[in-house]
Structure formats: structure tokens, C-alpha cells
Amino acid sequence: DTAVSQTPKYLVTQMGNDKSIKCEQNLGHDTMYWYKQDSKKFLKIMFSYNNKELIINETVPNRFSPKSPDKAHLNLHINSLELGDSAVYFCASSEGAYNSPLHFGNGTRLTVT
Amino acid sequence: GENVEQHPSTLSVQEGDSAVIKCTYSDSASNYFPWYKQELGKGPQLIIDIRSNVGEKKDQRIAVTLNKTAKHFSLHITETQPEDSAVYFCAASKTGNKLTFGGGTRVLVKP
Numbered sequence: 001d002t003a004v005s006q007t008p009k010y011l012v013t014q015m016g017n018d019k020s021i022k023c024e025q026n027l028g029h030d031t032m033y034w035y036k037q038d039s040k041k042f043l044k045i046m047f048s049y050n051n052k053e054l055i056i057n058e059t060v061p062n063r064f065s066p067k068s069p070d071k072a073h074l075n076l077h078i079n080s081l082e083l084g085d086s087a088v089y090f091c092a093s094s095e096g097a098y099n100s101p102l103h104f105g106n107g108t109r110l111t112v113t
Numbered sequence: 114g115e116n117v118e119q120h121p122s123t124l125s126v127q128e129g130d131s132a133v134i135k136c137t138y139s140d141s142a143s144n145y146f147p148w149y150k151q152e153l154g155k156g157p158q159l160i161i162d163i164r165s166n167v168g169e170k171k172d173q174r175i176a177v178t179l180n181k182t183a184k185h186f187s188l189h190i191t192e193t194q195p196e197d198s199a200v201y202f203c204a205a206s207k208t209g210n211k212l213t214f215g216g217g218t219r220v221l222v223k224p
Contacts, residue, residue, distance in 0.1 A: 004156070031210060041200060043157070043214040056211055090156050097210050099145035099164070104156030 003027050004105040006091050012111045013081055021076045021108045023091030031055075032074035033092040033102065034066060043090070049074055050097045081112045115140040117205050119215025127223050132190040134218045136203035139184070143205040146179060146186050147212070151200045160201075161188070193222045 004025045013019050025032060033056070034046040048056035049068040063079045074091060088107040094100035116139040126132050138146075144165035149157035163170045163177045163186065170177050174193075179186040190197055203215040 033210075041151075041217045043202060043217075045211055045213075048210065056209070092156070094210055098208060099206060100210060101147060101159045101162060102149075102157075102210070102212065104149075104158065106154070106156050 002105075004091055004093055004103050006089075006105040006108050008108060009106065010109050010111075012113065014113055015081055015083060017081050018077070018079045019081060019110070020078070021089055021091075021110075023074045023076070023105060025072055025091075025093040025103070027093055027095075027103060029093040029095050029103070030071055031094045031097045031100070032068065032071070033094075034074065034076050035090040035092060035104075037088040037090060037107070039087070047074075047076075048097070055097060078110075081110075083112050086110055086112045115143060115205055115207075115213040117203060117213050117215040119203050119218055121218060122216065123219045123221070125221045125223060126193050128193060128195060130193055132188075132193055132197070132220055132222075134188045134201055134203065134220075135185060136187070136205075136215050137183075137185040138205040138213075140205070140207065141181075141184060142207045144208075145206050146177070147204050148175075148177060148188050149202045149204065149214075151202065151217075153199075157202055190220075193220075195222050195224055198222045 031050045047066040052068045091105040092102040147162035151157040176189045204212040
């Protein structure tokens with residue numbers, strides 16, 4: 001009964017490939033996020049959706065495209081992968097869009113070779 | 114935009130001692146300050162949060178203080194235990210849920 005689940009946990013791929021990471025939450029939350037954690041553990045927001053509507057879209061290459069088919073799911077598709085995309089990607093959810101605690105998944109470690 | 118600085122980057126304490134982590138933020142409009150704990154191989158987990166209308170909040174061995182004038186907030190862990198070993202992150206946000214995280218503090222509690 002994992003609250004926020006991401007698949008896959010590990011993703012190893014070559015430069016130039018396209019890959020997707022899936023996220024699902026069973027908390028009934030309205031808002032979902034993608035965060036990127038680099039090799040120095042720095043966490044930075046990439047996107048946020050509230051009820052399937054994009055509300056935060058940080059300065060991220062347009063090779064990254066989030067998709068929210070419903071409010072329980074938020075997927076991340078990455079085109080033309082680059083070495084610098086290697087990181088841990090975390091999905092998170094919150095009850096509301098205003099200063100609500102985030103519930104994180106356990107991350108997807110992406111390695112681009 | 115908001116900038117959050119966190120110190121120290123690593124902290125080693127003896128079991129039973131206290132640990133203090135400090136953060137400063139740049140945007141005086143920030144009004145929500147959560148702290149997250151990240152264990153190896155897992156996502157960050159909220160341990161305590163404080164809003165700008167409160168100066169201090171405590172939950173068992175964990176407390177957070179906020180000084181809005183100086184724009185800094187701190188996490189205090191008392192009677193540390195080995196299971197407190199983890200990376201701790203502070204964060205800040207204003208309206209909206211765009212959290213800006215500090216760089217993290219790796220805490221090691223030595224038995």
C-alpha cells in the first residue's frame with residue numbers, strides 16, 4: 001500500500017534514447033510534482049500539476065515532458081537523453097497546492113551512458 | 114527567486130548528544146518552512162514544519178525555531194539515536210508549493 005510509487009526504480013540507458021518514468025499516488029492528493037536530485041544531493045523542482053493542470057514549470061529543457069492522465073498519475077517522458085540527465089528523479093504529491101507537506105516516492109535513479 | 118543556504122553540510126555527533134542544523138533564506142515573503150529527512154535509497158520524508166506566524170514548534174525530540182527578522186530557521190534534535198543518521202533538508206516557500214531546498218546536512222550519530 002505504498003503511498004507514492006515510481007517505476008522503474010533504476011533506469012540505465014544510452015545517450016540519445018527516449019525513456020519514461022511513471023508515478024502513481026493513492027493518497028487522494030490533488031497536486032503532484034517531479035523533483036530532480038543531482039549527485040550532490042541537491043533537490044530542485046521541475047514540474048507541478050494540480051488536478052491535471054500544469055502549475056509549476058521550472059526552467060527545464062523541453063526534452064522533459066510531464067503528462068498527467070488523471071490526478072493520481074504523473075509521468076515524466078525524457079527525449080534524447082544526455083549524460084547530464086543522470087540523477088535521481090523523485091515524484092511527490094501533496095493534498096493542496098499551497099504550502100502542504102510533500103509525500104515523496106522512493107525515486108528513480110537514471111543513469112545515462 | 115528564493116535561495117536557501119544550509120549549514121553544516123556534515124555533522125557527526127555522539128549518541129545522546131544534540132544536533133543543530135541552521136538554514137537561512139533570502140525571500141522575506143517565504144512563509145512555510147518544512148524539514149525533511151532522507152534515508153539511504155529513499156525519498157525525503159517530512160519530519161516537522163513551521164509557518165511564519167509561529168516562532169517555535171516541537172515534536173518529541175525534534176524542534177524547529179524561526180527568526181523571521183533574521184531570515185533563519187533551525188532544526189534541533191535532542192538525545193540523538195543511531196536511527197537519526199540520515200541527510201536532512203530544510204526548505205522554504207511562499208504562496209504556492211514551490212519549495213526551495215537547502216543543500217542538505219549529512220548527520221552521523223555514533224553509538
